[in-house]
Amino acid sequence: MSTQTTQSTKVHAHDIPLDQIDVSDPQPFQDGTIWPYFERLRREDPVHYCGQSAFGPYWSITKYKDIMQVDTNHAVFSSEGGITILDRPEEFRTPNFISMDPPKHDEQRKTVSPIVAPGNLAKLEHLIRSRACAILDALPVNETFDWVDRVSIELTTQMLATLFDFPLQDRRLLTYWSDAATAPIGPGGMFDTEEARLAELKNCLEYFTRLWNERVNAEPGSDLISMLAHSPATRNMGPKEFLGNLILLIVGGNDTTRNSISGGLLFLNQNPDQYQKLRGDPGLITNMVSEIIRYQTPLAHMRRTALADTEIGGKQIRKGAKVVMWYISGNRDDEVIDNPNKFMIDRPRARQHLSFGFGIHRCVGNRIAELQLKILWEEALKRYPTIEVVGEPERVYSSFVHGYKSLPVRIPA
Numbered sequence: 001m002s003t004q005t006t007q008s009t010k011v012h013a014h015d016i017p018l019d020q021i022d023v024s025d026p027q028p029f030q031d032g033t034i035w036p037y038f039e040r041l042r043r044e045d046p047v048h049y050c051g052q053s054a055f056g057p058y059w060s061i062t063k064y065k066d067i068m069q070v071d072t073n074h075a076v077f078s079s080e081g082g083i084t085i086l087d088r089p090e091e092f093r094t095p096n097f098i099s100m101d102p103p104k105h106d107e108q109r110k111t112v113s114p115i116v117a118p119g120n121l122a123k124l125e126h127l128i129r130s131r132a133c134a135i136l137d138a139l140p141v142n143e144t145f146d147w148v149d150r151v152s153i154e155l156t157t158q159m160l161a162t163l164f165d166f167p168l169q170d171r172r173l174l175t176y177w178s179d180a181a182t183a184p185i186g187p188g189g190m191f192d193t194e195e196a197r198l199a200e201l202k203n204c205l206e207y208f209t210r211l212w213n214e215r216v217n218a219e220p221g222s223d224l225i226s227m228l229a230h231s232p233a234t235r236n237m238g239p240k241e242f243l244g245n246l247i248l249l250i251v252g253g254n255d256t257t258r259n260s261i262s263g264g265l266l267f268l269n270q271n272p273d274q275y276q277k278l279r280g281d282p283g284l285i286t287n288m289v290s291e292i293i294r295y296q297t298p299l300a301h302m303r304r305t306a307l308a309d310t311e312i313g314g315k316q317i318r319k320g321a322k323v324v325m326w327y328i329s330g331n332r333d334d335e336v337i338d339n340p341n342k343f344m345i346d347r348p349r350a351r352q353h354l355s356f357g358f359g360i361h362r363c364v365g366n367r368i369a370e371l372q373l374k375i376l377w378e379e380a381l382k383r384y385p386t387i388e389v390v391g392e393p394e395r396v397y398s399s400f401v402h403g404y405k406s407l408p409v410r411i412p413a
């Protein structure tokens, strides 16, 4: 298998003038060649200003401790202006609680938090296991197939349909809307214009509005739509805010876990010693799951907007500036994580990564995501001691969602 860094990018990343480095460009993410750019920024200019990019000027925060400083200071670093580097024009914005500050953020977050209460997780565990078993049992042996489609998408989309109590037969719509919401506009993306994206997402709104209308006058259920429809904090949302929160929950619960499931199998194949260690001790699965989520970093960044003039790492940041926390880089910071470029399933303190963020926006679904990965690996290992990656993964064209479109694999007879 090829390594993650090609020689030509390495030369380029270390030769171009610092002020020309623009890590928001989706291309090196798709090519799997982004790593040396972040290595250089961490070493030479950890709080880096990029004056010109397709997304306008922005600051990059690339070291673990600086990222923590930004993520835990929501009084200065606001989510209100949006949480991706892309600024959508006002008419295409769909507000949701990940892009809100307190107090509204806190009230809406509280509405959906019961979905991850320990009692609910315990109930979900049984269901996830039965679904994981069915998906794994149906896999072909001695034949090449796409792991992303047959396993990663299937498991996470079935799970998401359950969380929404969404008709299971239509579950692939959730995958489609999730991709539609995050794809870049233009070449390499799914749509040519924001208008075309919004037109597609209106179908999502229409579908979910039907479900809302069925549930708003029924007894409160334990699914996400019912929670949103009955809570005083969310029941009077307008259509745009409803769509925004739906997209948040769909993308949150879908792409991220999907790409961790795909990445995990890829990393085990790239590191056969670790795959061997896992076969020898399946008790390492829980730790491995955290290591997979660190190593993949399924959301490469979260963005904030400075509410006041401030300082990070000795750099003066002006009020109104866009500040991008590159979790994908902080997770490879050797000042905090030993030997960070090594995938080690028995890494000490493996859960000490940035992939779920920190502070008031820390991922609501982190325990559900970990549970899905843990169960999938427990069941996969029982059935198939080896699943071989037999070709190059096709990566997503995005500097936000860090993941895979396809991963060809084969289960030996």
Ligand code: HEM
Binding pocket: 071, 097, 098, 099, 109, 163, 248, 249, 252, 253, 254, 256, 257, 260, 293, 297, 298, 299, 302, 355, 356, 357, 358, 359, 360, 361, 362, 363, 364, 365, 366, 368, 369
């Ligand atoms: C927030 C990552 C799975 C729902 C976030 C944030 C990150 C993240 C980075 C923002 C943190 C911040 O700004 O400090 C991930 C990763 C996952 C995952 C890497 C899987 C490996 C899930 C799942 C769900 C979910 C399964 C839903 C079932 C959410 C929601 C928020 C969020 C609703 C917004 C929280 C807030 O603003 O208060 N996630 N996520 N995520 N995630 Fe996840």
